[in-house]
Amino acid sequence: MSISSDTVTRTRADESETLPSRWRRSTLLRAAVYAVGGLVVLSLVRVITGANDIDSSGALAAALALAAPIALAGLGGLWSERAGIVNIGLEGMMILGTWGGAFFAYHYGAWMGVLGAILLGAIGGAIHALATVIFGVDHIVSGVAINTLGAGAAAYLAARTFTGLPGGGPTQSPGLPDLPTVTIGPLADWLGNLEKGGTFLVADIASALRALVYHLSVLTIIVALLFVLTAWILWRTGFGLRLRSCGEAPTAAETLGVNVYRYKFVATVISGGLAGLGGGFLALVASGLYRDGQTGGRGFIGLAAMIFGNWRPGGLAGGAALFGYTDAINLRGGDDVIRAYLLPVAVFLLLWGVWQLRRRKQGKPITGVVSVIMALVVGAWFALMKAMPSEITQMTPYIATLLVLAFASQRLRMPKADGLIYRKGEAS
Amino acid sequence: MRHATKVAAIVAAAALGLAACGSSDTPSTTSSDGATQPAAGGGEKLKVGMAYDVGGRGDQSFNDAAAKGLDKAKSELGVEGQEAAATNGEPESAREERLQQLIDAGYTNIVAVGFAYAPSVKKVAAENKDVKFALVDSTDAAGPNIENITFAENEGSFLVGAAAALKTKTNVIGFVGGVETPLIKKFEVGYIAGAKAVNPKIEVKVKYLTQPPDFSGFSSVDKGKAAAEGMYQQGADIVYHAAGGSGGGVFQAAKAAGKLAIGVDSDQALTADPSVRDVILTSMIKRVDVGVFDFIKSVKDGNFKAGEKVFDLKAGGVDYATTGGKIDDIKDKLDGYKQKIISGEIKVPAA
Numbered sequence: 125m126s127i128s129s130d131t132v133t134r135t136r137a138d139e140s141e142t143l144p145s146r147w148r149r150s151t152l153l154r155a156a157v158y159a160v161g162g163l164v165v166l167s168l169v170r171v172i173t174g175a176n177d178i179d180s181s182g183a184l185a186a187a188l189a190l191a192a193p194i195a196l197a198g199l200g201g202l203w204s205e206r207a208g209i210v211n212i213g214l215e216g217m218m219i220l221g222t223w224g225g226a227f228f229a230y231h232y233g234a235w236m237g238v239l240g241a242i243l244l245g246a247i248g249g250a251i252h253a254l255a256t257v258i259f260g261v262d263h264i265v266s267g268v269a270i271n272t273l274g275a276g277a278a279a280y281l282a283a284r285t286f287t288g289l290p291g292g293g294p295t296q297s298p299g300l301p302d303l304p305t306v307t308i309g310p311l312a313d314w315l316g317n318l319e320k321g322g323t324f325l326v327a328d329i330a331s332a333l334r335a336l337v338y339h340l341s342v343l344t345i346i347v348a349l350l351f352v353l354t355a356w357i358l359w360r361t362g363f364g365l366r367l368r369s370c371g372e373a374p375t376a377a378e379t380l381g382v383n384v385y386r387y388k389f390v391a392t393v394i395s396g397g398l399a400g401l402g403g404g405f406l407a408l409v410a411s412g413l414y415r416d417g418q419t420g421g422r423g424f425i426g427l428a429a430m431i432f433g434n435w436r437p438g439g440l441a442g443g444a445a446l447f448g449y450t451d452a453i454n455l456r457g458g459d460d461v462i463r464a465y466l467l468p469v470a471v472f473l474l475l476w477g478v479w480q481l482r483r484r485k486q487g488k489p490i491t492g493v494v495s496v497i498m499a500l501v502v503g504a505w506f507a508l509m510k511a512m513p514s515e516i517t518q519m520t521p522y523i524a525t526l527l528v529l530a531f532a533s534q535r536l537r538m539p540k541a542d543g544l545i546y547r548k549g550e551a552s
Numbered sequence: 553m554r555h556a557t558k559v560a561a562i563v564a565a566a567a568l569g570l571a572a573c574g575s576s577d578t579p580s581t582t583s584s585d586g587a588t589q590p591a592a593g594g595g596e597k598l599k600v601g602m603a604y605d606v607g608g609r610g611d612q613s614f615n616d617a618a619a620k621g622l623d624k625a626k627s628e629l630g631v632e633g634q635e636a637a638a639t640n641g642e643p644e645s646a647r648e649e650r651l652q653q654l655i656d657a658g659y660t661n662i663v664a665v666g667f668a669y670a671p672s673v674k675k676v677a678a679e680n681k682d683v684k685f686a687l688v689d690s691t692d693a694a695g696p697n698i699e700n701i702t703f704a705e706n707e708g709s710f711l712v713g714a715a716a717a718l719k720t721k722t723n724v725i726g727f728v729g730g731v732e733t734p735l736i737k738k739f740e741v742g743y744i745a746g747a748k749a750v751n752p753k754i755e756v757k758v759k760y761l762t763q764p765p766d767f768s769g770f771s772s773v774d775k776g777k778a779a780a781e782g783m784y785q786q787g788a789d790i791v792y793h794a795a796g797g798s799g800g801g802v803f804q805a806a807k808a809a810g811k812l813a814i815g816v817d818s819d820q821a822l823t824a825d826p827s828v829r830d831v832i833l834t835s836m837i838k839r840v841d842v843g844v845f846d847f848i849k850s851v852k853d854g855n856f857k858a859g860e861k862v863f864d865l866k867a868g869g870v871d872y873a874t875t876g877g878k879i880d881d882i883k884d885k886l887d888g889y890k891q892k893i894i895s896g897e898i899k900v901p902a903a
Contacts, residue, residue, distance in 0.1 A: 518763055
């Protein structure tokens with residue numbers, strides 16, 4: 125049984141090794157086609173419905189800021205799970221990071237805050253690694269303990285360190301120094317004018333670009349670089365190959381001389397550091413202060429983003445972006461935007477249904493009829509309502525997650541030895 | 553022996569503190585010499601136990617206002633106080649235990665700060681009939697030994713809504729609520745009523761950060777910022793928040809956009825982070841301290857009365873702040889509305 129699946133992985137790896145340039149080119153091409161297609165649809169919807177916030181630079185910038193902490197937590201999860209350690213303690217490590225970021229930033233400056241967040245998160249990761257790798261504790265048990273411990277430790281430390289500071293209190297830090305932001309003034313103004321013009325496609329490209337050149341935090345850029353770096357290290361270096369082998373077949377890796385314990389330990393510490401940086405982002409960039417409970421479960425959302433990104437950095441970034449975008453639209457009161465999205469959904473369902481009906485031989489008439497009816501219902505809903513009820517807008521992130529998972533879950537594959545307790549010398 | 557108990561108590565407190573998310577909910581038993589007899593209203597010192605909501609003393613907002621009432625009672629009425637605070641996401645049993653611990657330590661007049669205490673007050677009050685309770689912000693627990701301290705937040709919000717409508721240049725204003733609970737709805741309804749009283753055509757953008765049972769909307773600074781940012785970019789120039797700790801994000805967004813914001817619960821032009829104080833137009837003040845002090849005084853004087861006691865504009869329970877001088881020019885108009893509400897000429901809707 126293990127032989128067959130091993131062969132499958134190997135052939136897949138071989139393909140990508142023998143045809144790297146072609147593979148990469150086709151993936152890039154596909155991504156570009158998707159991006160352009162998405163932009164055209166988005167732009168059409170905007171022009172037709174007049175829901176300008178659908179891709180305004182403000183909404184996109186907010187989406188970016190809301191996605192970054194989720195993405196960092198997910199990236200942390202990616203590192204540990206690729207080495208076979210399930211890290212449900214990301215939330216706790218993130219909370220430690222919020223305190224670390226705030227404390228070091230307040231006393232030693234913003235950049236030290238970034239390092240402090242990473243340090244505190246890494247400590248959480250090291251505890252998790254100690255429990256799961258060295259002592260062989262169940263990963264979930266240890267992770268839950270880290271979540272409780274992280275929240276408790278951060279609340280205690282905050283009360284000890286922030287009480288009595290000007291503007292601070294037991295549950296809140298004073299305002300923190302800002303990290304530098306990138307603004308290309310004249311370009312941002314020019315793009316802003318283009319965006320206001322509202323021309324089809326031009327305005328949409330302008331607003332997307334403007335979100336990147338107006339008040340963009342350097343930490344956001346660092347997050348993007350960390351994704352590239354992670355993809356490169358884990359999939360293009362020997363270190364990364366060995367690390368992933370610990371998550372797929374640790375006993376096989378052991379027989380080949382890989383020090384599995386060390387790799388798992390290092391991966392989990394890095395995982396904690398990244399989650400901590402996610403917390404640091406929340407405290408330093410998104411909020412400008414520490415506040416008890418400010419993570420609000422984002423560690424878990426990061427984990428979910430990683431899962432539906434199929435344990436890969438690209439998919440994870442997409443998942444985080446989806447969460448960030450729907451969150452931003454919701455928070456910006458996007459009742460009209462969510463309504464606008466009904467239009468492409470209706471059109472898509474209609475086309476799909478008609479296509480199923482027209483292809484008499486391979487087509488599925490029942491699916492076709494159902495699709496057309498659904499299209500009419502959604503279309504009528506779109507036509508009759510001026511804005512989505514805000515209750516439904518609030519649910520959008522969850523509905524989007526459910527839909528994506530429903531369509532993508534068939535193709536998800538987690539590292540084979542993920543979550544299993546590994547003991548040295550027990551190969552059988 | 554006594555020493556050993558003290559050490560054990562401290563260790564237990566520290567362990568609990570870490571395990572239960574840094575709560576300080578174990579009242580130290582060392583402050584009283586083991587005296588557990590309930591203090592009568594007379595010569596002996598009245599003992600008051602305060603059970604705060606999440607945040608506790610020092611939250612610069614709701615709990616601090618309650619603490620101010622206790623401090624005033626301490627200095628003016630000579631009462632003895634013991635304080636404990638709730639933690640985020642704690643189970644219901646933790647609240648009950650906190651109240652019971654205060655009672656066991658001899659603090660037989662309990663102030664439970666925040667509507668989240670309603671179920672536990674109901675239960676503990678039924679079990680301790682000789683203990684007097686004050687429950688702030690909720691009428692969900694009633695009994696012969698429970699006073700429900702509530703506030704007319706809608707009336708205070710009416711006044712700041714009117715202030716926003718008088719001050720806006722774009723005729724678009726906003727409201728950011730932390731969590732969509734009936735209590736926060738009351739703020740929204742009053743605010744809109746006040747704004748429409750000045751200008752019936754004004755547009756009010758409303759956003760709640762989270763839905764119950766997710767109460768993280770009171771501590772998500774970044775979400776408050778994103779919501780307010782959206783409102784400012786869509787034309788609003790004044791945003792009122794009733795979002796607890798998330799309000800800091802609303803002020804930051806106002807500062808970044810060069811617009812104005814309205815604070816809540818306490819005079820936030822005095823309590824918010826110094827860098828954002830200049831964007832605060834006014835604040836809707838909720839005098840929790842008045843309610844708490846009133847309860848303690850009534851117990852001390854022996855006129856405790858169970859049931860709901862509403863602290864409205866007339867009773868001085870709510871008001872608007874003038875710190876910063878940004879609304880000095882419209883103060884006469886606001887006071888006009890105030891008088892009309894007090895006299896009953898204007899009835900402010902509550903839901």
